[in-house]
Amino acid sequence: MDATLTSRGTDLATLSLVEAAAAVADGSVTSLALTEACLDRIARHDLGLNTVIWTEAETALEAARKADRARAAGEALGPLHGVPMAHKDMYYQAGRLSTCGSAIRADFRPDYTATVIERLEAAGAITFAGLNMAEFAQNPTGHNRHFGDCLNPWNGDFITGGSSSGSGAAVAARFTFMALGSDTGGSIRLPASCCGVTGLKPTQGRVSRYGAMPLSFSCDNVGPLTRSARDCARVMRVMAGPDPRDRTAAQVPVPDYEAKLDGDLRGTRIGIPDTWFMEDVDEPIMAATEAALAVLQARGATLVRLTLPMIEDIAAYSAILGRCEAAAIHAQWMRERPQDYAIHLSARLFPPLGIPAPYYIEAQSRRGPILRAFAKEVFGAVDLLATPTIPMRIPTRLETDIDAGTPGAVERFMGVSRNTRLLNYLGLPAISVPCGFDDRGLPVGLQLIGRPFGEGRVLHAADALQCDTDWHERMPDLA
Amino acid sequence: MGASMTGDPKDLAVETAQGWFGVAPPNDAALEFAADLRQTVEAFEALRGRLRFEDEPVDFEAALLAYREAE
Numbered sequence: 001m002d003a004t005l006t007s008r009g010t011d012l013a014t015l016s017l018v019e020a021a022a023a024v025a026d027g028s029v030t031s032l033a034l035t036e037a038c039l040d041r042i043a044r045h046d047l048g049l050n051t052v053i054w055t056e057a058e059t060a061l062e063a064a065r066k067a068d069r070a071r072a073a074g075e076a077l078g079p080l081h082g083v084p085m086a087h088k089d090m091y092y093q094a095g096r097l098s099t100c101g102s103a104i105r106a107d108f109r110p111d112y113t114a115t116v117i118e119r120l121e122a123a124g125a126i127t128f129a130g131l132n133m134a135e136f137a138q139n140p141t142g143h144n145r146h147f148g149d150c151l152n153p154w155n156g157d158f159i160t161g162g163s164s165s166g167s168g169a170a171v172a173a174r175f176t177f178m179a180l181g182s183d184t185g186g187s188i189r190l191p192a193s194c195c196g197v198t199g200l201k202p203t204q205g206r207v208s209r210y211g212a213m214p215l216s217f218s219c220d221n222v223g224p225l226t227r228s229a230r231d232c233a234r235v236m237r238v239m240a241g242p243d244p245r246d247r248t249a250a251q252v253p254v255p256d257y258e259a260k261l262d263g264d265l266r267g268t269r270i271g272i273p274d275t276w277f278m279e280d281v282d283e284p285i286m287a288a289t290e291a292a293l294a295v296l297q298a299r300g301a302t303l304v305r306l307t308l309p310m311i312e313d314i315a316a317y318s319a320i321l322g323r324c325e326a327a328a329i330h331a332q333w334m335r336e337r338p339q340d341y342a343i344h345l346s347a348r349l350f351p352p353l354g355i356p357a358p359y360y361i362e363a364q365s366r367r368g369p370i371l372r373a374f375a376k377e378v379f380g381a382v383d384l385l386a387t388p389t390i391p392m393r394i395p396t397r398l399e400t401d402i403d404a405g406t407p408g409a410v411e412r413f414m415g416v417s418r419n420t421r422l423l424n425y426l427g428l429p430a431i432s433v434p435c436g437f438d439d440r441g442l443p444v445g446l447q448l449i450g451r452p453f454g455e456g457r458v459l460h461a462a463d464a465l466q467c468d469t470d471w472h473e474r475m476p477d478l479a
Numbered sequence: 480m481g482a483s484m485t486g487d488p489k490d491l492a493v494e495t496a497q498g499w500f501g502v503a504p505p506n507d508a509a510l511e512f513a514a515d516l517r518q519t520v521e522a523f524e525a526l527r528g529r530l531r532f533e534d535e536p537v538d539f540e541a542a543l544l545a546y547r548e549a550e
Contacts, residue, residue, distance in 0.1 A: 204543060250540070252547065313529065316522035331500050338505040347508035351516055353500050354492025359523055362530050368538025369531070375546035402508050410511055427543055454548035 031082025060128035081124030089130035114211025131166030161194035186420025193445025204427030208243035266300030288436030
């Protein structure tokens, strides 16, 4: 522990989640000290970042003291014992605020708790804050009219990525050891990429969605943003698995992801798509991507160039599935309270009301056959796919500000999620890991995509990359 | 391939949203996004005939399981 602290300074909040949990377990650090470190860091720096919507400091500090007493008493400790966490403000906790980043739910306090929160807390985690997010989790940039934009810790002029904007920024700023995000078209991976952290969108159905604010019944996913793939592996084992309260949660056993992280990629075939994902990629992004692929290759992976099948089909159907579902569940508020939505959100919710139902049914009906054809061809040839998470250099908040009427904002806004949203239609697991910085000093993310329920292989490759790089350990200068 | 839409999808969206859902265009940006429905129509035109009679939505979860990683 001393060596770790020496290398990163003395701020306990800069430990990784796995390091923090180990320090509490071996008694070298108290949960109270970890929680105070996070709260102190937020107090000192969040005014300039706007990542936090609410905190419950006293409740968290008392929970931390209780965790320390439990350890002192020799009680059995969970894998996250005493580790403080803050989450995207859309995970319901009975009696606690859950704004969903919106004016409409500014005072919403649900009377039940999300399964994923219960599981994290049962493993010992302490929930202490709700984090900023795109309104109703519906933009890829992180803009928020109601609570103010969350600022990218690396440069506040640029977007954080969305919709889990506060989760990405807070993990990067070392305000929390982990944050839940949600991903319907890229909303975990985009802020992970923009903020220089690790974010995993699991397989559709891998993690229960009970108690998570709905956006798209078909494409919503619950997942973590963390500082490393190893941290991600630790929390995924806790979060994933069947849930009797969510019939869409898959009845698939959850492996010990962390135990399989050995950095050895021999025998792993990684596919590099030659279309869609690699088209019109900005030069600094391509350079960072290629450098990361070289690291994976040096770790034993075989790189395979390939053409992905049915991309036009997937693009067409993915463009309407989630949008139609979101429009349906927001139609009443759109009718009664349109003024309470940001311009960019009501603008996006409106057009799907004009899409014929048979289009939506067609998109649903072909999802299974397309996945079968895609998986058979692609995962018959490779084990993973690798792409840039975001093909363009990160745009500024102004360049993507639809509400301000910025010319070209709609195109840039939609372009941010080009490489992520197709995976939600296919339901495949995908992670974004830091792989460098662009020419303006902003993070670049590499997206690794696996076959269904292949989170273990995805995390294994991400961890292997992080064995030989330190991009995930770089911290923004908040001073 | 069948006939293409000749009207403006934006106008159709406005009419449908108002008539079927009671929702009026909230702002000019909504009309800008609605104009992009032309691309949606064109994309679906290009895919006509690929949906088979036997295809059904419940197959998606089965496909996830059928092609899952052996952990």
